[in-house]
Every structure is written in C-alpha cells, then in structure tokens.
Amino acid sequence: MATQQDLQELLRLLTVTRKVPMMQAMAHIKALQGVNLRRASIKQIAEAPQPDVESAIKDAKAARALQNACKAAVKLGVTGGKRPAAAGATSGAAAKRAKLGDGDGGMGGPAQMTPQELERSLELPLCTDEEMIAGTVLQTNRAPLVLAFAVELLRYTMPEQPLSSRLSLAQAVVSANSRSKAVSIGIEKGPSAEEEGYGEGQPRVRVMGREVAVLKRGGYKWKGDEEVGEGADQAKETQETSTTSVVLDTPTPTWSVSQPVTLKSSTFVARAAAITDASQRSKMLADLMAANPKLQTATHNAWAYRIKLYSGASFMREDSFDDGEAGCGDLLLRVMREVSAVDTIVVLTRWYGGIMLGPDRWRLMRDCATGALAGRLRKTGAEVSLGGEAVWGLDLEAARNRPSGIGGGGGGYGSSRNETSVVGMHIHRPEAARSYLLRSFASATPEPTAAAPADAGGGGGGDGDGGGAKAKKGATPKKKTQKALDAEKEENLGLLLGAIRLVFDSWADHLAPADLDRRAWSWYTAVRPDVDSGPSGWGAKGSLKLKTILDLRRKED
Known part of the structure; x- marks a missing residue:
C-alpha cells in the first residue's frame, strides 16, 4: 500500500x-x-x-x-525511509531546519511562528499624509511599482487573503509580467513554463488583468484583529413559526448561525436557511426579527437568496438587498455561487461601531456568510468547498529552471531565492517580496540649480569681490550611511503605499472588485517611470512623482 x-x-x-x-x-x-x-x-x-x-x-x-x-x-539515499546522517552533521542539520522552518507545510514561514505572528512580521510601512506624499519624488524601476500596486489592490479585490498571500500573489504577477516583457524585447525566447504545462490543473486567480496559478494553503487559519465570539446560544438557533401559518405550507425554517465577529466596535453575524419560493422571503424575515428582537437594533440587515425555479433548471432566481451596507448583497450572492448554494437565503447583520473598517469589512462579511452556509449545508448533507481560502502564488518558472533562475531577489522571474518546493511545487515567498519592496524606492536626486548670476554692478569699484565673480562652491553633501539609506527607503515605501491606498479608497465604494482590478493596470501605466522601450530599458530606473498617483483619485461630484 x-x-x-x-x-x-x-x-x-x-x-x-x-x-x-x-x-x-x-x-x-x-x-x-x-x-x-x-x-x-x-x-x-x-x-x-x-x-x-x-x-x-x-x-x-x-x-x-x-x-x-x-x-x-x-x-x-532518497528512499521511503529516513536518510542516514553522520553524527557530526546532526546539530548542523537541526540548526538549518530551525532557521528555514517548515510551518504551513513548508511554506508558511518559521515553524515557531503562529499565523498571526507571521502576518505581523510581514507588515509594511504606511503613511497617508497627503502633503508629504505630494512633495515626494522617488527613483525606482517598474517591477517594484507593479508589486506595490498589486499588494494594495488585493486588499480590495481579495480582502479574505492575509498579507502573506497578497505578497505572494503580487510577486507572481510581477514575475509573469517580467517574463512576458523579456520575451517581447528579445531577452528571452521560447515558450513560458505555463505554456509547457507547468501549473496545469491548478486553480487560478486574476490580478491586474493577469491570471496566475495558485496553491491553496490547506489548514492555514488566519484572522485580523477582530474578536470571534463563541455564539453558543446561537449555534443551534431554530426559528419557530406559528402552526397556523398557511404561506405555501412551509416547514419550520432552521437557521444556521455563524459565529459573531467584532472589530473596532462593529459586530457581524450571518444566518442561513432553506427557501424554495421568493414569496416566502418576507414572512421568513419578519418571523426572524420577531424571534430575535435584538436584530431590530442592528444598523444593517442585508439579505440575499438563490432559488432554483424548477427541478433540473440551470437558471437561478437571485435577489439581494443591502439595507445600507453598500455592496453586501452582491457579496452574499457571490459567496453563495462559490459554494453552489441553492434554495438558500442568507441574512447578514451588522451593528456599526462608529469606525470605518475599510476593506476589512469585506473579509468579515465573507467569513460570516461562509460560516453560516457551511453549517446549513452540513445539516442537509450537501458537499461544500468554501471559497476564500488563503493561497500562494505559484512560481512556475522556478519549477522549470531550478536550480538556476533568472532575475534576482524578488524582481525577476524564476528566482531561486523566491522559491519553496513542496511535492515539486514552487511558490513565491512573501518575505522575498517584502524585502524587494523595502529596498526598491530611493529618493530621487535633486536636480542641480543654476548658479546665481553675477552682480550687475560687478567689475567696478575697489570694494567687494568683483561682483560675485568668486562665488563659493556648494558644499558636497555628506554621504549617508547604509542604515540611513535603508530607513529612507522604508519611509518612501510607506508614502508610496499610502498614495496608492488613497486612490483605491476613493474608488472602492464606486467600482466592483472586477472593475477595480481592470483599472489598476491603467493607473499603473499612467504613472510608471519613463524608461527606454528596448533592451536598454530592462531594469532601468526613472523618477516617480507621488503627486501623479494622488491625481488618480476619484473626483467628487
């Protein structure tokens, strides 16, 4: 066996x-x-x-x-058993394993780190001071700018993904773009790893208009700063209705309830139940509110349902209501489609705490909805594959080129420093992507100012210094230490990410995630540094004025 x-x-x-x-x-x-x-x-x-x-x-x-x-x-010695090891090599091997770690199946960072510790270790600097941003000019090349745009974009289009996954996915986009560019300018030739069949059969996601192969991070449990309640008194909640009800003679609905989740004083909870006809919806909601008076104090009670019109029908009747929580109804329908939930209604309740949550609200609403749906589908015996799992971006070029890769340190594609293999599958490490961001945005060198013109009255008289003819030379600026340069680059990265976040914040409530993804690439191309279009421009750096990024914000009517 x-x-x-x-x-x-x-x-x-x-x-x-x-x-x-x-x-x-x-x-x-x-x-x-x-x-x-x-x-x-x-x-x-x-x-x-x-x-x-x-x-x-x-x-x-x-x-x-x-x-x-x-x-x-x-x-x-690569057999089904353990490899023999020399006694003297034991301590060295153990130290190496401890250093590399193999948490999350060898791909989740050091073994001693919990998911929360891993995510905290990957946090990126952020500064949204518009005045500081507008006055900043950076010197960088194009690849890390794509990486920065992709990392921030994923906060809005895939908010359920932890930072480690967003960094990995963003690096996958950069590597794929770099490879395509290398082929177009003649640096690389031949089919890509994807065209040769690497990554075949793996799920894919779209980021900045490009599809990348991903690997699900099975068992990776991550949450943000929210508090998850036990919900013990609600876990088996049953909605009781009057036995005299004659509305389609519906059976007593059983509501599956998610765990309540609280973040910054806002609390979310979702409920799911069976529904077979749209006319049942108003009665079910009224009975739910009557049985749970606390729901009537909520800020929002959004709902959505999917109903199969008749047996064997491929078309579903769908409807939703936001109740003031913009986009919530569409999100509920999207989650229901992902888990193939039919003849089901989901109600998502939120008590607003007075603090805006930004993209975190999408993740929390998704978590609650999937939790409620999972409970209901388990009760009916249906099989469900929940969406929203954390994923890694696969490094297909590294799988083909190993052990030698092209490009380095997170900027190129197929870099051996970015790869981790498990059963022959290579991923883009989030630590490498973060390191690449931190070292890629230097301050632009100020342009030299023209020398002050000579004094118009110079040349006559015996006093003075000849009208400024012997102007003092500018003092040579003191060379910065490497530590100071690294600190400056980190500060610059925070300003860049702040500028990009302000842009996405201004559009997030007005564009669907798919539309936001489509626009992100055009925004990047509008502000990217100018470099030569041929091989001479490969990896070349140029100036990036952060004010041009701020100008991409949505203009209020």
Whole structure:
C-alpha cells in the first residue's frame, strides 16, 4: 500500500528531477500502481523488472529514464525511509531546519511562528499624509511599482487573503509580467513554463488583468484583529413559526448561525436557511426579527437568496438587498455561487461601531456568510468547498529552471531565492517580496540649480569681490550611511503605499472588485517611470512623482 511519503517523494522526482508536468506525473503514478507496483515508491520502481515499468509508462525510453532516476535516488539515499546522517552533521542539520522552518507545510514561514505572528512580521510601512506624499519624488524601476500596486489592490479585490498571500500573489504577477516583457524585447525566447504545462490543473486567480496559478494553503487559519465570539446560544438557533401559518405550507425554517465577529466596535453575524419560493422571503424575515428582537437594533440587515425555479433548471432566481451596507448583497450572492448554494437565503447583520473598517469589512462579511452556509449545508448533507481560502502564488518558472533562475531577489522571474518546493511545487515567498519592496524606492536626486548670476554692478569699484565673480562652491553633501539609506527607503515605501491606498479608497465604494482590478493596470501605466522601450530599458530606473498617483483619485461630484 502506498504511503503519503512514498507518493510525495515519487511525485517530487517526476516533477522536479524529470520535469514532468504535474498532471502527467499523476497519470504515471496511477499507471504504475496498476501493474503490481502498488506502493509506487522510488525503491520499488528501482528494483522492479524493467518490462513492468515499461508496460505502465508505455514509452520505453521514458520508462528506462524513470527507472534509472529511481536507482540514482536510491543510491543517494532518497528512499521511503529516513536518510542516514553522520553524527557530526546532526546539530548542523537541526540548526538549518530551525532557521528555514517548515510551518504551513513548508511554506508558511518559521515553524515557531503562529499565523498571526507571521502576518505581523510581514507588515509594511504606511503613511497617508497627503502633503508629504505630494512633495515626494522617488527613483525606482517598474517591477517594484507593479508589486506595490498589486499588494494594495488585493486588499480590495481579495480582502479574505492575509498579507502573506497578497505578497505572494503580487510577486507572481510581477514575475509573469517580467517574463512576458523579456520575451517581447528579445531577452528571452521560447515558450513560458505555463505554456509547457507547468501549473496545469491548478486553480487560478486574476490580478491586474493577469491570471496566475495558485496553491491553496490547506489548514492555514488566519484572522485580523477582530474578536470571534463563541455564539453558543446561537449555534443551534431554530426559528419557530406559528402552526397556523398557511404561506405555501412551509416547514419550520432552521437557521444556521455563524459565529459573531467584532472589530473596532462593529459586530457581524450571518444566518442561513432553506427557501424554495421568493414569496416566502418576507414572512421568513419578519418571523426572524420577531424571534430575535435584538436584530431590530442592528444598523444593517442585508439579505440575499438563490432559488432554483424548477427541478433540473440551470437558471437561478437571485435577489439581494443591502439595507445600507453598500455592496453586501452582491457579496452574499457571490459567496453563495462559490459554494453552489441553492434554495438558500442568507441574512447578514451588522451593528456599526462608529469606525470605518475599510476593506476589512469585506473579509468579515465573507467569513460570516461562509460560516453560516457551511453549517446549513452540513445539516442537509450537501458537499461544500468554501471559497476564500488563503493561497500562494505559484512560481512556475522556478519549477522549470531550478536550480538556476533568472532575475534576482524578488524582481525577476524564476528566482531561486523566491522559491519553496513542496511535492515539486514552487511558490513565491512573501518575505522575498517584502524585502524587494523595502529596498526598491530611493529618493530621487535633486536636480542641480543654476548658479546665481553675477552682480550687475560687478567689475567696478575697489570694494567687494568683483561682483560675485568668486562665488563659493556648494558644499558636497555628506554621504549617508547604509542604515540611513535603508530607513529612507522604508519611509518612501510607506508614502508610496499610502498614495496608492488613497486612490483605491476613493474608488472602492464606486467600482466592483472586477472593475477595480481592470483599472489598476491603467493607473499603473499612467504613472510608471519613463524608461527606454528596448533592451536598454530592462531594469532601468526613472523618477516617480507621488503627486501623479494622488491625481488618480476619484473626483467628487
């Protein structure tokens, strides 16, 4: 019987060493298990008769290459068991493991860090002082500016993603754009890793108009600063209705209730129940309010429902109501579509605490809605795959180019410093993306001012210094230390992110997330530094006036 470790090691050998696309590698493993190689381990394949391997792989040359690779791996000690280690190397290996860490399946940062600690360690500087922003001019190249735009954009289009995921996704966009640009100007040739089948079968998300392959971070539990209540008195809430009701003779609805979530004095809670006809909606809401008088004190009671018109129908009847919580109804419908919820109504309640939450409200509303839907669908026995999981951006070029990558330190694509592999899959590390941002925005060198003109009265008289003909030379500015330069770059990054956030804040309540994503690229191209269009402009730096970013804000009517 194949163990998980056996399968992972064989899958890694196929995808990393043999560079076989993931879907094809899975098919090879299934075929091997069908020819008396049930364990499908590297050692078993190495010791198996060659005809057995060839009967599974079909291609004799590929089968021999696979068996030879397995034999080489066995020689190196890559078998289904633990590798022997020299006694003297034990402490060094342990120290290395402690340094690298393998939390979240090897991809979530140091093992000793909780998700909350990881997210706090990745926090970025932010300054929204408009006067300071307007007077700042930076010296940078284009790639880190794309990264900054993407990180801030994802706060609004995918607010359920933690900062670590937003950094990883943003770096995936930068790497894909860099690769496309390299091909267009002749620096790179040939098909991309994606075109060669790397990342095939992986889910994808769209960021700044570009689709990137992602990997779900299974088991990664993260939340912001909100407080999650127990909700014990509501977990099994049942809405009782009068037995004399004759409205379509509906059964007593059972409401599944999410855990209440509180952030900055605002509290959110969601409820979900079955509904089979739109005419039931008003009666159900009235009964819900009567049974829970506290709901009548809420600031907003938004709702949405999806109903199948008849058995076998592909068209759904959908309706929603924001009740003053802008965009909430559309969000509820979107979440219901993601989990394929039908004949279901969701009510989301908010008690407003007097403090604007910004994009965090979208994440909290989504969490509550999915929690209520999950509870209801579990009760009906339906299978549900909740949306909104944290994800990593996959580094497809690194998977193909390993161990040598092109570009460096977060700016290029396929960089070995950005990759982490688990079962042959490489991701963009958030730490590398953050480091790239912190070191990429220097202050522009002030343009030299013209020398003061000579005194018009110079040349005559015996006093003075000849009318300024011997003007003093400007003092050479003192060279800054590396520590001072790093601090300046960090401050500049905060001003840049503040400028971008002010732009997105001005548009967020007026554009849907998809529209905001489409506009983000045009905003970037409107302000990016001017560089040569050919190979000479690759990685070149230019000036970026932050005032031009502020000018992108929505003009109030």
